[in-house]
Amino acid sequence: MQPLTYGDVKAAAERIAGRVRPVTVTPVDSGAIRTGYREGSGDREPEPSEIWLALEQMQHTGSFKARGAQNFLRAHREAGTLPDAGVTIASGGNAGLACAWAARLQGVTATVFLPETAPEVKVARLSAYGAEVRLVGSEYAEALAACEEFAASSGALASHAYDHPLIAAGAGTLLEEIRLRIPGLDTVVVAVGGGGLFAGVEAAARHHGIRTVAVEPENSRALNAAIEAGRPVDVPVDSVAADSLGARRVTLMALYGARQDGVRSVLVTDAEIVRARQALWDHRRLAVEHAAATALAAVTADGDPEAGRAYRPGEGEKVAIVLCGANTDPGSLIARPGDGG
Template sequence: MHGLTYDDIKAATERITGQVRPVAIAPVAPGTIRAARPGPLDDRSGEPCEVWFALEYMQHTGSFKARGAQNFIQAHREAGTLPDAGVTIASGGNAGLACAWAARQQGVRATVFLPTVAPEVKVARLRRLGAEVRIVGAEYAEALEACTEFAAASGALASHAYDHPLIAAGAGTLLEEIHARIPGLDTVVVSVGGGGLFAGVATAARHHGIRTVAVEPENCRALDAAVEAGRPVDVPVDSIAIDSLGARRATALALHAARADDVRPVLVPDSDIARARQELWDHHRIVVEHAAATALAALTVPDPDRPETPSDPGHGYRPSGGERIAVVLCGANTDPSDLVRPAAD
């Protein structure tokens, strides 16, 4: 099985620099994340861990997906392989938004297929971007099937929400920017759906000697199941983060990246995802979707050090003392009305 290479990430960086927003980095107040795990950084065991938020939700269209979409369409533009019928994609929402945005930048038509679980806020934004929106099925997989049939019938170029080397390489450019902004970075924490963001980030991180923590909801564990089975397999999906992390199976690219020694897979329950999302609003005035909060949930679960058993593979990631960590807040296409208004200071 072949995975992405660092050359793929470098090529994507050269292609999209100046076309996407450079990621903003924000330090988290010392002591917010506890460092209580002995490990490879024991020489810094007396120091608090250092945490930064990578504010990628401020990217064009509200998520990291703009990077992969821009890389995909520009690469096809350069190769002369953009058809008159335009591009088409199936998406939980964010990849569709990115595809529609990148297509408009290049003067190309976009047809986007969404499942019924896609939030209305994403549907409305897609239409404002000029995309033709088609809502099909209750799950992403059903929308993908309809998109595949449309591409075959219309001649439109089929993009993918995550399962394409150009899409994953574009996502990996995010880690290049994070690495340049945080000297001595040890670990990057990223949420995982189908695995495009994870595969790109982990590939770039490995080149720089940075650990990747791959975080999934307990009931959307496509990558975890693929690692266990040794191949991508279908899994049931049921999570509050299903609109972005509800892929039924992980990609071969993601599985290849997950097999590296510098990758730590983590599962988190929905209750901790909801809690992390609320904490981002309460303490940082950051409004993100549940997929973005999934990454932070790995660092804030109540008891990440409880013993592992076959039925409970362990949850959360407890940093070592002095560990320097970047948490990717990957998207903000959400309805904030379910966030509890915090008490006045």
């Protein structure tokens, strides 16, 4: 396995320039998030941390996955390796949407395999992009097996939701944009499923001396378990965010990134994810999926930072929290009179 490099991310940024929506960032209200510095020590007033939200849920197809899909298909088109049989992918939903969108732009067919548990909103949007949708099994791993079999028999180009350097490098272009919008950025916080977003963002962040916080649901912790074991291992998947963060096993690229200096692994509970998601709706009217709220939950959780159950920004620290996707049912959010003003 060749580790992902900053050069890979830069090449992806050049390849997809002008073909994805530039990320928007917005500051979090002062005092809305607890920080890790000690208050009341000495006569000096502590400098507050600076927390930003990176609104990548506004990307084409509703998630950061559009970046990797564009990079993957454009690279194959440039190399002359994009077959007439089109492209196929297994996905919890978001990668499939991105693949279908990018395939339509390239004029080829996308056949997308999803678990039968995929949210209906994602299935409907896939069909709207012209994809052929096939529902298989109850977990991503079963959909992936069916996808691999289809690719072998049909000649379709097999893409991957996260375990491919072109996909991960495309995702990493997000960090390049964020740091330009937040000069002096210290830390980026991202949710982790299979590790494509994390691997790409970490490679770019490391190049610029920026820390990366990798956040997972406690019951869907493929990266955290790989760090403990020293190698990728299968983990059970049981989380409210499993439709996007439901990978059983993290990639070698992600594990390599997790072993670098300046990376921290954090686990959060489903209750904390749900609470963070609701807060984004209550205070910002942002309807995001649970995976996006997972990153925010790291800095709003009640857990112990020393035990890897939360992340507390330090004094004066500039932090960007990536809201990675919005493919959710807004009806699952609770409307509260007077909120959102």
